Amino acid sequence: MRRWFDLITLQTEELGVLLAREEGKPLAEAKAEIIYAASFVEWFCRGSAARLWRNHPAAGHEILILKQPIGVTTAITPWNFPSAMITRKIAPALAAGCTSVVKPAEKTPMPALALGAGGGIPDGVINILPSTRAHEIGLVLTTHPLVRKVSFTGSTAVGRTIMRQSSGTIKKLSLELGGNAPFIVFDDADLNAAVTGAIASKFRNSGKTCVCANCFYVQAGIYDSFAEKFAKAAIALKIGPPFEPGVEQGPLITSKALAKVESLSATHWPKAALAGAARHPLGGTFYEPTVLVDVPEDARLLREEIFGPVAISTTEAPFGGVKQSGIGREGSHYGIE
Numbered sequence: 001m002r003r004w005f006d007l008i009t010l011q012t013e014e015l016g017v018l019l020a021r022e023e024g025k026p027l028a029e030a031k032a033e034i035i036y037a038a039s040f041v042e043w044f045c046r047g048s049a050a051r052l053w054r055n056h057p058a059a060g061h062e063i064l065i066l067k068q069p070i071g072v073t074t075a076i077t078p079w080n081f082p083s084a085m086i087t088r089k090i091a092p093a094l095a096a097g098c099t100s101v102v103k104p105a106e107k108t109p110m111p112a113l114a115l116g117a118g119g120g121i122p123d124g125v126i127n128i129l130p131s132t133r134a135h136e137i138g139l140v141l142t143t144h145p146l147v148r149k150v151s152f153t154g155s156t157a158v159g160r161t162i163m164r165q166s167s168g169t170i171k172k173l174s175l176e177l178g179g180n181a182p183f184i185v186f187d188d189a190d191l192n193a194a195v196t197g198a199i200a201s202k203f204r205n206s207g208k209t210c211v212c213a214n215c216f217y218v219q220a221g222i223y224d225s226f227a228e229k230f231a232k233a234a235i236a237l238k239i240g241p242p243f244e245p246g247v248e249q250g251p252l253i254t255s256k257a258l259a260k261v262e263s264l265s266a267t268h269w270p271k272a273a274l275a276g277a278a279r280h281p282l283g284g285t286f287y288e289p290t291v292l293v294d295v296p297e298d299a300r301l302l303r304e305e306i307f308g309p310v311a312i313s314t315t316e317a318p319f320g321g322v323k324q325s326g327i328g329r330e331g332s333h334y335g336i337e
């Protein structure tokens, strides 16, 4: 694993270019993802598996609590972090002594194949299985008796299917699902800090992040000044292709994603847009960073995950959702358990 980490690190540039080309995120963000992806390999090879064995002294005898490698694990991953979502799942599996079958997202198979090819890892230990037939592959991976654990990151709808299919063989599950997280600003907030935080949270990876803030609730006293400053900062973001210097916002992943963002935001409240709410003049799947105010409580925008134009996730911290946003934790010692 250490050697694999070294190889990924040595190839940060090449892997970053491959990722940016396929996912569309700015090159600097793509390279940062490679470093983040490698950090899971490095962290989990630092002996974290050894911490799973515990002795509990008891009166007159000793109780040995033994956690064992579970066996074949699978990882079904999304396109928005096509490298890091894979290492976050398979590095702890490897460290624990498990093999993995990875089904990367059909839109971004290349970073997965590049990661899987490296490191002198013995044949059969990491298996990358790209396919456009997600349904069929998913059915095999969630019902095959040899598969003991399924780790999935993606939509709540597919997560539900995976849970149902896995029940036949009582597989262990980790599910990282969607959600719609609000960002709350009170009257006594430091306005500049709130706007900086809001921009980082909403527009990281052009909003294509499952922990992006989806909506903003702002207390009345600060509402107008926050909205104005936030819209100004959104308009100032530099949009463009991943390889152009200084670009902060890339395109959306597909024209279907563009149509979804458009249907959620553009047409309903034309007067509500302080910024954007339109396709970007660059064409393709570029969409302008958009700030809408006075959105009604019952709008779809406030219920569905947007995934258009966050943060707070590191290797050492457990990461995971609550309620219908997920089961299990990734990263940290919880990740290997």
Ligand code: ADP
Pocket: 076, 077, 078, 079, 103, 104, 105, 106, 134, 135, 137, 138, 139, 153, 154, 155, 156, 158, 159, 161, 162
């Ligand atoms: P997104 O909207 O982020 O693409 P999905 O949940 O559709 O979210 O996709 C996440 C991952 O799940 C992708 O790798 C996709 O191919 C896979 N997937 C989609 N449908 C199924 C399914 N029925 N069974 C297993 N995997 C699936």
